[in-house]
Amino acid sequence: MGAPAAFTGTEVYQRSFDPGEYLREFYTLSNSQGQPNTFLMQNLKSLWKMFSLEGLRGETLIDVGCGPTIYQILSACEHFQEIIALDYTDQNRRELEKWLKKEAGAFDWRPVVEYVCELEGEREKWAEKEEKLRQKVRQVLKCDVTKANPTDPVSLPPADCVVSTLCLEAACKDLATFRGALRNVGTLLKPGGHLVMVTVLRETYYAFNNVVFSCLRLEKDEVEEAVEGAGFEVRFSEVQPCPPTGGDCEAVLSLVARRRTPISG
Numbered sequence: 001m002g003a004p005a006a007f008t009g010t011e012v013y014q015r016s017f018d019p020g021e022y023l024r025e026f027y028t029l030s031n032s033q034g035q036p037n038t039f040l041m042q043n044l045k046s047l048w049k050m051f052s053l054e055g056l057r058g059e060t061l062i063d064v065g066c067g068p069t070i071y072q073i074l075s076a077c078e079h080f081q082e083i084i085a086l087d088y089t090d091q092n093r094r095e096l097e098k099w100l101k102k103e104a105g106a107f108d109w110r111p112v113v114e115y116v117c118e119l120e121g122e123r124e125k126w127a128e129k130e131e132k133l134r135q136k137v138r139q140v141l142k143c144d145v146t147k148a149n150p151t152d153p154v155s156l157p158p159a160d161c162v163v164s165t166l167c168l169e170a171a172c173k174d175l176a177t178f179r180g181a182l183r184n185v186g187t188l189l190k191p192g193g194h195l196v197m198v199t200v201l202r203e204t205y206y207a208f209n210n211v212v213f214s215c216l217r218l219e220k221d222e223v224e225e226a227v228e229g230a231g232f233e234v235r236f237s238e239v240q241p242c243p244p245t246g247g248d249c250e251a252v253l254s255l256v257a258r259r260r261t262p263i264s265g
């Protein structure tokens with residue numbers, strides 16, 4: 001299955017992104033043949049490492065483009081008191097709510113939560129961590145990262161941290177839009193607050209359930225320059241090779257940046 005001819009925008013996500021299929025394809029820790037999901041494990045390790053950095057603490061965290069997943073806030077939830085999850089599509093927010101409310105048919109995150117607990121040194125604490133996370137996620141709201149206020153018409157108080165995994169490269173049709181989306185996301189943060197990102201590099205598409213989604217092909221320098229240009233200072237940046245996925249991703253960038261404090265006077 002090759003790259004789509006055109007950018008797949010929000011209307012394609014709303015119509016064709018199936019959260020259940022997405023979770024089954026990318027978020028089981030090992031496949032039916034028992035092969036480990038190295039892409040997921042690598043990203044969990046990176047998130048654990050980034051959320052262990054000094055200063056990544058605070059009251060509120062916003063997850064931008066959360067999709068139907070929780071893996072990206074498992075390490076974060078140890079360091080922030082309240083979490084707000086944002087995504088464009090109704091079905092992804094609904095799927096997340098299913099897990100939060102322990103509804104029938106919700107995705108089973110237990111193996112992933114156990115894996116993160118093991119990284120943190122307490123594998124047996126998985127059920128406690130699930131409960132902690134459920135309590136900390138206070139709101140699940142619609143957002144569009146291409147809007148100046150991504151949560152319009154809702155205005156959120158600025159947060160201490162924003163995490164965004166595999167979202168902006170999917171949501172942006174070109175580099176100019178990507179730069180603008182980073183500026184928009186920056187408005188969700190307090191000055192001095194942190195942005196934590198996991199971004200695929202040199203990927204042009206990903207596919208699951210026989211649907212192909214476009215991806216903005218990015219180089220590490222382009223991402224870092226866009227982050228700096230949006231008013232951040234990069235504190236941590238690491239590129240790792242991309243294990244095989246359902247697309248043409250070549251590498252994965254994990255990045256932490258601090259929003260600059262405006263110079264007054």
Ligand SMILES: C[S@@+](CC[C@H](N)C(=O)[O-])C[C@H]1O[C@@H](n2cnc3c(N)ncnc32)[C@H](O)[C@@H]1O
Nearest residue numbers: 065066067088089143144145165166167170171
């Ligand atoms: C590849 S998924 C990533 C989901 C999740 N963060 C993860 O790490 O698996 C891309 C997500 O971006 C969301 N998205 C696409 N366009 C968006 C936009 N303009 N604003 C906000 N979210 C958008 C989609 O609904 C989808 O959940």
